[in-house]
Amino acid sequence: MMKYEMTSRDRILAATRRQPVDHIPLGQLFHSTVLNTPADKQWHDQFERARVMKELGIDPTIDIWMPAPEAPPEIPVRRWTETDADGTKLLCAAYETPAGTLTAKVRCTESDWYDATHYRFMPRWDGNAHRDPDQYDRIDMMDDFFTRRYRVPLVKGPEDLDAFAYLLRAPTGGYRDLWIRNARKAKAIAQELGLATQARRVAIGDWFMWVCWIEDFCMQMVENPGYAERFYDIVQNYNRQILAMVLEVEPDIVQYRGWYDTPDYWGPKRLRTVLAPRIQELAAQAHAGGSLFCYLLTEGYTVYRNILADMNVDAFLGLEPLAARKSEDFAAIKAALGPRHCIWGGVNAPVTVGMGTDEEIDAAVRTAIETLGPTGLILNACMYLYDDDVSWDRFMLLIDAWRRNAA
Secondary structure (H helix, E strand, O other), X not given: OOOOOOOHHHHHHHHHOOOOOOOOOEOOOEOOOOEOOOHHHOOOOHHHHHHHHHHOOOOOOEEEEOOOOOOOOOOOEEXXXXXXXXXXXXXXXXXXXXXXXXXXXXXXXXXOOOOOOOOOOOOOOOOOOOOOHHHOOOOOOOOHHHOOOEEEOOOOOHHHHHHHHHHOOOOOHHHHHHHHHHHHHHHHHHHHHOOOEEEEEEEOOOHHXXXXXXXXXXXXXXXXXHHHHHHHHHHHHHHHHHHHHHHHHOOOEEEEEEOOOOOOOOHHHHHHHHHHHHHHHHHHHHXXXXXXXXXXXXXXXXXXXXXXXXXXXXXXXXXXXOHHHHOXXXXXXXXXXXXXXXXXXXXXXXXXXXXXXXXXXXXXXHHHHHHHOOOOEEEEEEOOEOOOOXXXXXXXXXXXXXXXXXX
């Protein structure tokens, strides 16, 4: 029988700190709605979703979404369209900084650019990530869809870094004030519901995916490491500013996004020398501000485990058994990380929960709890429940398996 002797917030924070809990929390994260959600369970924002999840007995968090990077108001921005050689529309923007003009040109791919799953780079404060209709035919400074669609990337090489530094500034004035007000509203709703808050998200390694050509930057990391170091120094300076602003609203947890901090791009050597010191700095800043620190990493735990074990991070989010070509070694990871770190994950979402049998889902939950728990485990079907990967009835099977195994 599942015991409920703690508030959801207290349970999540205790698990993150590797303290005793009344039961292992299911801290499921979501990217969007869930396919075939019953009419009486549907939601329009993250707060309605949190109420639904709380009624189901699981432990959602309220997201405090950080602002999307935008050019400072004093930087003139020109936008226009062109046509690529094959007839594809190019959406273009030029940022005229005191150190020179940065230009980006992005292919507006007909098959998916106007799809509803082309979300905003950062959701609004209420968690809604859908674009307004007029946002499709222009490009902002940041967009996940830029990856693999750049005709001309925003940052092409070392010659662009001085101008790039002018673009990365935390919000000021009315924009900053509005963000603070909305963040405090989100926190107040979380307090009313007894839920933990998670500020999302700072990033370091992922930036080369967003503003550079991937192959070029990977080559530069080998051939011109000074360029990569300065690139990430500029990003880190921006992170410090953003995190200082975020900590004013005192979130329970700050999330670092390392979606592409994986061995395929970085490897242990560069994780240790380029990323880890900067992540450690952000973790220290979060801790000094009274927040816990969570590192989202999609794969690479087995390869990276000895480096991760030395990091002053409270929780690692994203471990699941089908990642890294099914090579993640839960026992070895638990041995390395378990004494000091919470693990937030354990189950694969799209394959196991989305397509597995009842028995396979139950076995995955049981294995996660037996190998990664019970102390310092927050169960999550990784990475998120995303669009139609997992339907509502499959999600209920996950919850049933959790109830059977997590008491």
